[in-house]
Amino acid sequence: MPKLELTYKELPPCDVLVAGGGSAGVSAAVSAGRSGAKTVLIEKSTFLGGMATGALVTPMMKNALDAKNILTKGLFLEACERLVKAGGGATFKDGNPGWFNPEIYKWVLDEMCIEAGVKLMFENHLVSAEIINKEIKKVFFINKSGCFSICAKEFIDCTGDADLVTLSGISYESGKDNARQAMSLRFMMSNIDLRTFAKWLQENDKSGDSPVYFLDNGDILLSSAYTFEKDWTLKSFFEAALKNKDLKKEDAAYFQIFSVPGSPGLIAFNCPRLTPENKTLDPLNNEDTSWVLVQGRQMIKRISAFCKKYLPGFSSSYVCQIAPNIGVRESRRLIGQYVLTANDVLNGKKFEDSVANSNWPIDIHPSNINEKGQLRHPPKDDYYQIPLRSLLPKENEIKNLIVAGRCLSATFEAQGSARIQANCWAMGEAAGLLASKRIKEPVTKS
Ligand SMILES: Cc1cc2nc3c(=O)[nH]c(=O)nc-3n(C[C@H](O)[C@H](O)[C@H](O)COP(=O)(O)OP(=O)(O)OC[C@H]3O[C@@H](n4cnc5c(N)ncnc54)[C@H](O)[C@@H]3O)c2cc1C
Missing domain, CATH: 3.50.50.60 (FAD/NAD(P)-binding domain)
Structure with a gap:
């Protein structure tokens, strides 16, 4: 040996x-x-x-x-x-x-x-x-x-x-x-038509939850989100995707996105958040973190497909990076x-x-x-x-x-x-x- x-x-x-x-x-x-x-x-x-x-x-x-x-x-x-x-x-x-x-x-x-x-x-x-x-x-x-x-x-x-x-x-x-804070496995999608998405947000954001900022150098900074707790601008897309079973409840429970400076077409996702009903995950337990990585990637598969299908400007987008490390709060x-x-x-x-x-x-x-x-x-x-x-x-x-x-x-x-x-x-x-x-x-x- x-x-x-x-x-x-x-x-x-x-x-x-x-x-x-x-x-x-x-x-x-x-x-x-x-x-x-x-x-x-x-x-x-x-x-x-x-x-x-x-x-x-x-x-x-x-x-x-x-x-x-x-x-x-x-x-x-x-x-x-x-x-x-x-x-x-x-x-x-x-x-x-x-x-x-x-x-x-x-x-x-x-x-x-x-x-x-x-x-x-x-x-x-x-x-x-x-x-x-x-x-x-x-x-x-x-x-x-x-x-x-x-x-x-x-x-x-x-x-x-x-x-x-x-x-x-x-x-x-x-x-x-x-009690623990939830872990997340963040990711990024590229080739998004950010201008189309930004315009859509500007026209539809009634509550100010999706700010958009056009910079002089051509960058577009924006963010948006969705949870079950209020009437977010993106709500109708999530409701449709949940009804069509394109998303599971845990995929839709917490969604947040930000564009990235100097990176046209790129969006960073502050999700998925791993929040199982039946156990409390410990970021220092290797079995739990291995589970988070596998489940997190499955959730990213569904969330990215949802974005491509439902969100304005995302039809040609793709997942360009999944975080190498789990997000531990x-x-x-x-x-x-x-x-x-x-x-x-x-x-x-x-x-x-x-x-x-x-x-x-x-x-x-x-x-x-x-x-x-x-x-x-x-x-x-x-x-x-x-x-x-x-x-x-x-x-x-x-x-x-x-x-x-x-x-x-x-x-x-x-x-x-x-x-x-x-x-x-x-x-x-x-x-x-x-x-x-x-x-x-x-x-x-x-
Ligand atoms: C999902 C998520 C969303 C968040 N959102 C925000 C946000 O929007 N804005 C914000 O400002 N903050 C946010 N935070 C919080 C913030 O990002 C972190 O709290 C902060 O970055 C922690 O910095 P740190 O230097 O203390 O630790 P870390 O960034 O965790 O750095 C620790 C470093 O130590 C290294 N290390 C660990 N153990 C060892 C070892 N034994 N030997 C050698 N190296 C080791 C690690 O590899 C790592 O590089 C978020 C955090 C998470 C997880």
Whole structure:
């Protein structure tokens, strides 16, 4: 029987080790790198961006009080500006700068990291950590050529699933009782006559659920949606398709689409959403995620055929991409020095150690088709903040670990708001800055 030999090698040490290269991880690595820290980013996929690219989560949701008062600036805005320059970004008419093409985003993120001096290590899966005296000394990861370790002074967990938190044996939680956020398997269709579809939406959208924006460069930005809960503009198509059995109930339960800047004829789908009646799916259970992938692709087969048959401008369209990764809205969350709560979000709570401002609502997608979702907003014209303490393990736990992104220390409900990409960028930026500061002043570690 041939044996798979795994070699082991210790790689040169670095100052800051970032695990996971999604929005938070890229931001953390770039800010640490720009502050002069020797930074390594370990990513299990073949590209950066995490959910934004691998799960096709485009566009980024608006995080602003109004068109002029954007709540996230810094590296987030820089990434948006770079996307525009690269021909894959645009600002919507409501002032949201976060419309983007996920493929172009991949090289924009590479460039930001490389320019900041970050060493990128793709196709590396973080699998273990060595802890001595409440400090992480090194992490272990595997790739096709073997098992490797790297020592670092500071570690930032941006895996979305709090993998490094878990490997370090510190406190976390996942879901809430039996409740989970639904997973989705997103996809894109191409060769759509976007002008025809946009005109149809403009003529038929009475409730403002399908905004359309014609840009000077010829791009058309638009979005539309359908659920069972209200009279959406697309309702008659869904009713007909359900009656004709072209769609199943679960295909029609949640449908949302967005066009993509710099990509004429392309539509990105924020669906299908996997919400079985008889079980609660766990994004960390491999049997469940394998089921999601197979069922999700069957749903995409039906939804894309529905679009081709029923929607104006879609007759020559085709599926051009199914997300390589499942869209996971929440999994493990650190229980850190401060646990952000629903009340903090809903009351617009401010903190002295704030790292992010947000007015995105608590946005819970139920994991069961028979349950209703939640959309609960912070006070009008106000916002809440995420404190740095929500990125830090409890004081008696690991000293040189920071967490950023959707696995922050927040309740299930508060995470349903804090998880948007703009916030992940802001958390990552603060985490990278803190890590490089602690390297320069190790005695004042918080
Ligand atoms: C279906 C869906 C719709 C959404 N809609 C929106 C939206 O419209 N607008 C918006 O702004 N946000 C939206 N979100 C939320 C947002 O996209 C995510 O919360 C955010 O992108 C998370 O960023 P992150 O960096 O924290 O984590 P991720 O993007 O998940 O990045 C984690 C990274 O870590 C890597 N990784 C994980 N484990 C390991 C390991 N052990 N070793 C090495 N690498 C590892 C992963 O490959 C990944 O690259 C949506 C999310 C989903 C799933």
